[in-house]
Amino acid sequence: MSAARRFEGTVVEVHGMRATVLRHDDGTRVRCRPLRDRTQLAVGDRVEVTDDRHGLEITALAPRERCLWRPVERGRLLMAAHVDRLVVVCAVEPPPRPGLLDRFIIAADAEDIDVVLVLNKVDLPEVDAARELLGPYRAMDYPVLETSAHAGGGVEALRELAREGLTVLAGHSGVGKSSLLNALVPGSALAVGEVNATTGRGRHTTSVTTCQSLGAAWPEGGLLVDTPGVRAFGLYGFELTRIAHGFRDLRPHVGACRFRDCLHEGEPGCGVADAVARGAVAAERHESYLRILGSVRRGEG
Ligand SMILES: Nc1nc2c(ncn2[C@@H]2O[C@H](COP(=O)(O)OP(=O)(O)O)[C@@H](O)[C@H]2O)c(=O)[nH]1
Ligand SMILES: [Mg+2]
Ligand SMILES: [Zn+2]
Numbered sequence: 001m002s003a004a005r006r007f008e009g010t011v012v013e014v015h016g017m018r019a020t021v022l023r024h025d026d027g028t029r030v031r032c033r034p035l036r037d038r039t040q041l042a043v044g045d046r047v048e049v050t051d052d053r054h055g056l057e058i059t060a061l062a063p064r065e066r067c068l069w070r071p072v073e074r075g076r077l078l079m080a081a082h083v084d085r086l087v088v089v090c091a092v093e094p095p096p097r098p099g100l101l102d103r104f105i106i107a108a109d110a111e112d113i114d115v116v117l118v119l120n121k122v123d124l125p126e127v128d129a130a131r132e133l134l135g136p137y138r139a140m141d142y143p144v145l146e147t148s149a150h151a152g153g154g155v156e157a158l159r160e161l162a163r164e165g166l167t168v169l170a171g172h173s174g175v176g177k178s179s180l181l182n183a184l185v186p187g188s189a190l191a192v193g194e195v196n197a198t199t200g201r202g203r204h205t206t207s208v209t210t211c212q213s214l215g216a217a218w219p220e221g222g223l224l225v226d227t228p229g230v231r232a233f234g235l236y237g238f239e240l241t242r243i244a245h246g247f248r249d250l251r252p253h254v255g256a257c258r259f260r261d262c263l264h265e266g267e268p269g270c271g272v273a274d275a276v277a278r279g280a281v282a283a284e285r286h287e288s289y290l291r292i293l294g295s296v297r298r299g300e301g
Contacts, residue, residue, distance in 0.1 A: 004052040006059070010082075010166075011045040012211035012223065019058065021049055022213070022223075033057040042067075042078040043211050043225055044166050066111045068168060069234035070227075071301040076234025079209060080225055084165030085114040087158070091175035092124040096133045100232060102288050104170055105142075106246030107233035116143045116161060120176040123148040136285065140248040149179035159184055162214055162222040170227045181226050185212040236301035240293060244272065247289055249281055265290055 009030075013020035017034040019041045032049050034041065035058050041047070046062035066083045069076035086108040090096035101117070108115045117137055119130055138144050145161070147154030158180065161167075169177045214222040235243075241261055244250050250264070256271025257264065264272035264286070272289075275281040295301070 004050050006048055006050050008046065008048055010211075010223070011041050011043055011047060012213075014041050014043060014209065017041075019045075019047075021047060021056075021058070022211075023049075030056055035059070035061060040078065042081050043209050044081040044083060044223075046082060066113050068107060068111070068113070068170075069236075070230050071232060071234035071236060074236065074299060074301075076236040076301060079227065079230065079233070080166070080168055082166055083108075083111070083113050083168050083225075085116060085162070085167050087116050087118055087162070087167055087169050089118045089120055089169055089171035089175045089177050089180065090130070090134065091171075092119065092121040092127050092130040094172060094174055095126070095130050097172060098133065098136070098284070099288055099291060100172060101137065102247065103232050103235065103292060106238075106243060106292065107235060109246040110238070110242060116145060118145045118147055118154075118158065118171075118180070120147045120149055120180060122146045122153065123151045136249070136282065142248075147176075147180060149176045149183045152183065155180070155183045159214060162224055164222050166211070166223045166225065168225045168227060170230060170233070173229070173231070177226055178228070181212060181224060184214060184224060232301070234301045235292070235296050236299065238296050240297060243293055243296065244289060247285060249285055250275075250289060253281065263293060265293065 007023055007025050009021035009023045011019045012022045012029060017038060019032055020029050021032050022029050039061060047058045048060035050057050050059040064081040067078055068080045068083055070079040088101055088104045105115055117134060119134060134144055145154055145157055147158060171177055209225060209227060211223040211225050214224055240263055244254050244264060250272050253271040253275040258269025259267055262270055264270050276283055276286045
């Protein structure tokens, strides 16, 4: 009887309890049985797989870090682990929604995940208005990459940026995430939300989170994750005092607050309120913060 063989890999697809694992030794993708304790896996999970006479089985899970969560009814579910960067995709149309951007950024900030903003559809005429909406984020030193999945502009820069590690694409539906993925990974045949000519209905976009390999085999080629149907990241149970940390422009003023657990919503001696009063921070930024604080407090995630 031959001894069981083991190899390491990264989860690139989850189907219920089963997972597809990208082998680190030969770069192939293999279907595996779940962990015995039936821990729910997520893309990006680092696992050990044992190959015995019963087939491939995931036998160990590395400690998770740099996680992103998807919101579910009064809770959150792990969506991806070991995320190296979050690419928040916005578009000229539908225009950027700062509240949504801020939520994505807070989730990434809390896990030390780098954030890059992409403004897609710059081939459309209303591009200047969209650029203006992203002005505050440029001022906070978030890189903003302009792309057109249709005309091809900026796609190579995005490919370069995602060349290593695990990159998650997120953004409002309709901004062009799947289109960008298709431009980056030709033939990946991901569903683009166009209306189906024969049925007249939007094409069904799967909610299975999958990773596409970019170019060369692991570990050279980056992995790219689309997040179909994810409208926001789960902030359920998020520590309220940490929310302001995700606002790069509010963060420097938090230290001036009289109370260490100040939530910057009218407490006396609040450094953030003072910064807004002095015009050092835009009132809309503080308002966005207060809206998110309110929704997390209400348990809306
Ligand atoms: N004009 C223009 N339209 C785009 C561009 N990228 C995507 N679209 C269109 O925007 C719609 C939504 O694209 P999709 O990739 O499904 O967006 P997703 O929901 O973020 O995955 C589709 O009709 C695309 O053809 C672009 O760069 N320019
Ligand atoms: Mg899509
Ligand atoms: Zn304060």
